[in-house]
Amino acid sequence: MTVTEETAPASHYDRIGGASSVKAAVELFYDKVLVDPDLAGYFADVNMPGQRRHLTLMLTAVLGGPNEYAGRGLAEAHQPLNIPVEHYVKVGEHLIVTLTELGVPADILADVQTVLGQVQDQVVAAGNRPGI
Ligand code: HEM
Numbered sequence: 001m002t003v004t005e006e007t008a009p010a011s012h013y014d015r016i017g018g019a020s021s022v023k024a025a026v027e028l029f030y031d032k033v034l035v036d037p038d039l040a041g042y043f044a045d046v047n048m049p050g051q052r053r054h055l056t057l058m059l060t061a062v063l064g065g066p067n068e069y070a071g072r073g074l075a076e077a078h079q080p081l082n083i084p085v086e087h088y089v090k091v092g093e094h095l096i097v098t099l100t101e102l103g104v105p106a107d108i109l110a111d112v113q114t115v116l117g118q119v120q121d122q123v124v125a126a127g128n129r130p131g132i
Pocket of ligand 1: 039071119
């Protein structure tokens with residue numbers, strides 16, 4: 001192990017067990033999002049690998065994992081979907097419940113909530129934001 005690896009604080013992504021834990025979380029999260037009647041429709045025309053890819057990217061991003069994503073920006077990918085804030089909140093709740101069920105510690109859950117708050121304006125359609 002190098003000095004850098006010993007001294008650098010572990011990311012949340014590493015603390016929960018890295019890629020294999022994210023994979024397990026995606027399975028659970030997927031079951032919740034895609035059976036939620038308010039949310040399933042968004043993914044109706046998205047292929048299965050695309051759906052898993054979405055959830056994996058979302059989880060990795062909010063956990064501060066390696067950013068290997070080189071696709072569309074969050075606003076570009078989501079603004080055309082016209083997502084209302086209620087649906088954004090529901091996805092966030094499914095995510096928090098999933099991570100809680102997997103035993104993710106409270107400090108990580110709190111940071112995930114913070115990230116969800118930070119990216120909300122890119123995902124929720126501009127016309128659907130309260131006060132805009
Ligand atoms: C923190 C919140 C979110 C993050 C970080 C996130 C991340 C992403 C990313 C990176 C993409 C682009 C994938 C690609 O182009 O390959 C994407 C696409 C998409 N997202 Fe999200 N997302 C979030 C919230 C949501 C919500 C709340 C919904 C629906 C209620 C949603 C539905 C979709 C759909 C349907 C696509 C298109 C997938 C495709 O065409 O393959 N996302 N998201």
